Amino acid sequence: MRPRNLEEYVICPRCRALSPEGSNYCFQCGAALGLLDEFIFSNESDQGGMPALEGPLVDVPELHWFLVLVYNIITLGIYGPVWFLRRLGAFQRLRSERKLNPGLLVASLMFIAAGLMLSFVSGLIEGLSEAQGLTTRIGGLSTALDHLSTFIDILATFLIIHQSLTLRHMIKDHVAAQGGHVAITALWTILFQNINLQHAINGLKRRGRL
Numbered sequence: 001m002r003p004r005n006l007e008e009y010v011i012c013p014r015c016r017a018l019s020p021e022g023s024n025y026c027f028q029c030g031a032a033l034g035l036l037d038e039f040i041f042s043n044e045s046d047q048g049g050m051p052a053l054e055g056p057l058v059d060v061p062e063l064h065w066f067l068v069l070v071y072n073i074i075t076l077g078i079y080g081p082v083w084f085l086r087r088l089g090a091f092q093r094l095r096s097e098r099k100l101n102p103g104l105l106v107a108s109l110m111f112i113a114a115g116l117m118l119s120f121v122s123g124l125i126e127g128l129s130e131a132q133g134l135t136t137r138i139g140g141l142s143t144a145l146d147h148l149s150t151f152i153d154i155l156a157t158f159l160i161i162h163q164s165l166t167l168r169h170m171i172k173d174h175v176a177a178q179g180g181h182v183a184i185t186a187l188w189t190i191l192f193q194n195i196n197l198q199h200a201i202n203g204l205k206r207r208g209r210l
Helices: 065-074 079-086 088-092 102-132 136-177 186-192 194-206
Strands: 009-011 018-020 041-045 051-053
Touching (some): 065 079, 065 194, 136 194
Protein backbone atom coordinates (compact mmCIF):
# COMPACT_ATOMS: atom_id res chain seq x y z
CA MET A 1 0.00 0.00 0.00
CA ARG A 2 1.33 3.42 -0.94
CA PRO A 3 2.17 5.67 2.03
CA ARG A 4 0.14 8.87 2.38
CA ASN A 5 1.00 12.37 3.59
CA LEU A 6 4.61 11.97 2.48
CA GLU A 7 6.04 13.92 -0.40
CA GLU A 8 9.24 11.97 -0.88
CA TYR A 9 10.50 8.48 -0.14
CA VAL A 10 13.65 6.39 -0.32
CA ILE A 11 13.77 2.78 -1.43
CA CYS A 12 15.59 0.10 0.54
CA PRO A 13 18.26 -1.75 -1.49
CA ARG A 14 17.63 -4.94 0.48
CA CYS A 15 13.85 -5.39 0.61
CA ARG A 16 12.74 -2.64 -1.86
CA ALA A 17 10.35 -1.14 0.71
CA LEU A 18 9.65 2.60 0.83
CA SER A 19 10.63 4.76 3.81
CA PRO A 20 10.23 8.52 4.34
CA GLU A 21 13.04 10.66 2.99
CA GLY A 22 15.63 11.34 5.68
CA SER A 23 15.18 7.96 7.35
CA ASN A 24 18.42 6.38 8.51
CA TYR A 25 17.04 2.85 8.48
CA CYS A 26 14.46 0.95 6.46
CA PHE A 27 11.07 0.76 8.18
CA GLN A 28 10.59 -2.77 6.83
CA CYS A 29 13.89 -4.63 7.36
CA GLY A 30 16.08 -2.18 9.29
CA ALA A 31 18.79 -1.85 6.61
CA ALA A 32 20.88 1.32 6.71
CA LEU A 33 19.73 3.96 4.22
CA GLY A 34 22.68 6.33 4.51
CA LEU A 35 23.82 5.73 0.93
CA LEU A 36 20.42 6.29 -0.63
CA ASP A 37 20.42 10.02 -1.27
CA GLU A 38 19.77 9.36 -4.97
CA PHE A 39 16.75 7.12 -4.32
CA ILE A 40 14.31 10.03 -4.18
CA PHE A 41 10.72 9.41 -5.17
CA SER A 42 8.05 12.02 -5.77
CA ASN A 43 4.33 11.77 -5.10
CA GLU A 44 3.58 11.77 -8.83
CA SER A 45 2.32 8.25 -9.40
CA ASP A 46 2.59 6.16 -12.50
CA GLN A 47 -0.22 3.95 -13.72
CA GLY A 48 0.69 1.28 -11.22
CA GLY A 49 0.09 3.61 -8.29
CA MET A 50 3.74 3.68 -7.14
CA PRO A 51 5.81 6.86 -6.87
CA ALA A 52 7.80 7.73 -9.99
CA LEU A 53 11.56 7.35 -9.83
CA GLU A 54 13.40 10.60 -10.54
CA GLY A 55 16.82 9.09 -11.27
CA PRO A 56 18.42 5.80 -12.28
CA LEU A 57 18.40 3.03 -9.71
CA VAL A 58 21.97 1.96 -10.53
CA ASP A 59 24.29 4.26 -12.43
CA VAL A 60 27.72 2.64 -12.73
CA PRO A 61 29.94 4.71 -15.05
CA GLU A 62 31.51 3.12 -18.10
CA LEU A 63 35.28 3.19 -18.50
CA HIS A 64 37.36 1.24 -20.99
CA TRP A 65 39.12 -1.65 -19.28
CA PHE A 66 42.44 -0.59 -20.82
CA LEU A 67 42.21 2.78 -19.09
CA VAL A 68 41.61 0.98 -15.79
CA LEU A 69 44.80 -0.99 -16.44
CA VAL A 70 46.73 2.18 -17.24
CA TYR A 71 45.45 3.94 -14.12
CA ASN A 72 46.42 0.93 -11.99
CA ILE A 73 49.96 1.02 -13.38
CA ILE A 74 50.41 4.79 -13.21
CA THR A 75 49.22 4.99 -9.60
CA LEU A 76 51.20 1.89 -8.56
CA GLY A 77 48.03 0.10 -7.52
CA ILE A 78 46.37 2.95 -5.62
CA TYR A 79 43.64 3.21 -8.26
CA GLY A 80 42.46 -0.31 -7.34
CA PRO A 81 40.61 0.60 -4.12
CA VAL A 82 39.87 4.10 -5.46
CA TRP A 83 37.96 2.50 -8.35
CA PHE A 84 35.70 0.75 -5.84
CA LEU A 85 35.28 3.75 -3.54
CA ARG A 86 34.33 6.16 -6.34
CA ARG A 87 31.55 3.80 -7.44
CA LEU A 88 30.57 2.57 -3.99
CA GLY A 89 27.17 4.26 -3.90
CA ALA A 90 26.13 2.68 -7.21
CA PHE A 91 27.53 -0.73 -6.30
CA GLN A 92 25.68 -0.79 -2.98
CA ARG A 93 22.41 -0.26 -4.86
CA LEU A 94 22.79 -3.45 -6.86
CA ARG A 95 20.00 -5.92 -6.17
CA SER A 96 21.98 -8.25 -3.97
CA GLU A 97 22.05 -9.16 -0.30
CA ARG A 98 25.83 -9.02 -0.49
CA LYS A 99 27.41 -5.60 0.01
CA LEU A 100 30.90 -4.19 -0.28
CA ASN A 101 32.74 -3.29 2.91
CA PRO A 102 33.91 0.35 2.77
CA GLY A 103 36.20 -0.22 5.74
CA LEU A 104 38.12 -2.95 3.94
CA LEU A 105 38.43 -0.79 0.84
CA VAL A 106 39.80 2.14 2.83
CA ALA A 107 42.14 -0.22 4.68
CA SER A 108 43.47 -1.61 1.39
CA LEU A 109 44.09 1.93 0.15
CA MET A 110 46.01 2.77 3.31
CA PHE A 111 48.01 -0.46 3.09
CA ILE A 112 49.02 0.27 -0.50
CA ALA A 113 50.09 3.80 0.41
CA ALA A 114 52.02 2.53 3.44
CA GLY A 115 53.73 -0.13 1.34
CA LEU A 116 54.85 2.44 -1.20
CA MET A 117 56.16 4.70 1.55
CA LEU A 118 58.09 1.86 3.18
CA SER A 119 59.62 0.89 -0.16
CA PHE A 120 60.72 4.47 -0.71
CA VAL A 121 62.26 4.74 2.76
CA SER A 122 63.97 1.38 2.33
CA GLY A 123 65.50 2.45 -0.97
CA LEU A 124 66.61 5.74 0.54
CA ILE A 125 68.29 4.01 3.48
CA GLU A 126 69.99 1.50 1.22
CA GLY A 127 71.29 4.24 -1.03
CA LEU A 128 72.68 6.22 1.89
CA SER A 129 74.30 3.16 3.42
CA GLU A 130 76.09 2.34 0.17
CA ALA A 131 77.14 5.92 -0.47
CA GLN A 132 78.47 6.60 3.01
CA GLY A 133 79.58 3.12 4.03
CA LEU A 134 77.22 2.87 6.99
CA THR A 135 77.06 -0.13 9.27
CA THR A 136 75.48 -3.46 8.43
CA ARG A 137 72.75 -2.71 10.96
CA ILE A 138 71.44 0.05 8.69
CA GLY A 139 71.43 -2.36 5.79
CA GLY A 140 69.47 -4.80 7.92
CA LEU A 141 66.90 -2.10 8.59
CA SER A 142 66.45 -1.60 4.87
CA THR A 143 65.87 -5.32 4.39
CA ALA A 144 63.34 -5.40 7.23
CA LEU A 145 61.44 -2.51 5.68
CA ASP A 146 61.39 -4.34 2.35
CA HIS A 147 59.91 -7.43 3.99
CA LEU A 148 57.31 -5.35 5.83
CA SER A 149 56.39 -3.57 2.61
CA THR A 150 55.94 -6.90 0.83
CA PHE A 151 53.72 -8.21 3.62
CA ILE A 152 51.55 -5.08 3.54
CA ASP A 153 51.25 -5.29 -0.26
CA ILE A 154 50.10 -8.91 0.00
CA LEU A 155 47.53 -7.97 2.62
CA ALA A 156 46.22 -5.11 0.48
CA THR A 157 45.98 -7.41 -2.55
CA PHE A 158 44.05 -9.97 -0.52
CA LEU A 159 41.53 -7.32 0.57
CA ILE A 160 41.04 -6.08 -2.99
CA ILE A 161 40.56 -9.63 -4.28
CA HIS A 162 38.02 -10.30 -1.53
CA GLN A 163 36.01 -7.21 -2.43
CA SER A 164 36.35 -7.96 -6.15
CA LEU A 165 34.83 -11.40 -5.67
CA THR A 166 32.09 -9.88 -3.53
CA LEU A 167 31.25 -7.39 -6.28
CA ARG A 168 31.28 -10.22 -8.81
CA HIS A 169 28.57 -11.98 -6.82
CA MET A 170 26.64 -8.72 -6.41
CA ILE A 171 26.59 -8.14 -10.17
CA LYS A 172 25.50 -11.71 -10.84
CA ASP A 173 22.72 -11.38 -8.23
CA HIS A 174 21.58 -8.10 -9.76
CA VAL A 175 21.32 -9.58 -13.24
CA ALA A 176 19.64 -12.73 -11.92
CA ALA A 177 17.02 -10.55 -10.18
CA GLN A 178 16.12 -9.26 -13.64
CA GLY A 179 15.76 -12.78 -14.96
CA GLY A 180 19.09 -12.73 -16.77
CA HIS A 181 22.48 -14.38 -16.49
CA VAL A 182 26.02 -13.09 -16.73
CA ALA A 183 29.25 -15.07 -16.75
CA ILE A 184 32.01 -13.36 -14.78
CA THR A 185 34.85 -15.82 -14.28
CA ALA A 186 36.17 -15.99 -10.73
CA LEU A 187 39.72 -16.71 -11.90
CA TRP A 188 39.85 -13.64 -14.15
CA THR A 189 38.40 -11.57 -11.31
CA ILE A 190 41.11 -12.79 -8.94
CA LEU A 191 43.85 -12.07 -11.47
CA PHE A 192 42.63 -8.76 -12.87
CA GLN A 193 40.14 -7.52 -10.24
CA ASN A 194 38.73 -4.10 -11.24
CA ILE A 195 39.87 -4.54 -14.86
CA ASN A 196 37.74 -7.65 -15.34
CA LEU A 197 34.83 -6.17 -13.39
CA GLN A 198 34.83 -2.97 -15.42
CA HIS A 199 34.86 -5.01 -18.63
CA ALA A 200 31.82 -6.96 -17.39
CA ILE A 201 30.05 -3.76 -16.30
CA ASN A 202 30.57 -2.18 -19.72
CA GLY A 203 29.00 -5.19 -21.41
CA LEU A 204 26.02 -5.16 -19.05
CA LYS A 205 25.43 -1.45 -19.61
CA ARG A 206 25.39 -1.97 -23.36
CA ARG A 207 22.79 -4.69 -22.86
CA GLY A 208 20.70 -2.48 -20.57
CA ARG A 209 21.26 -4.61 -17.47
CA LEU A 210 22.88 -1.79 -15.48
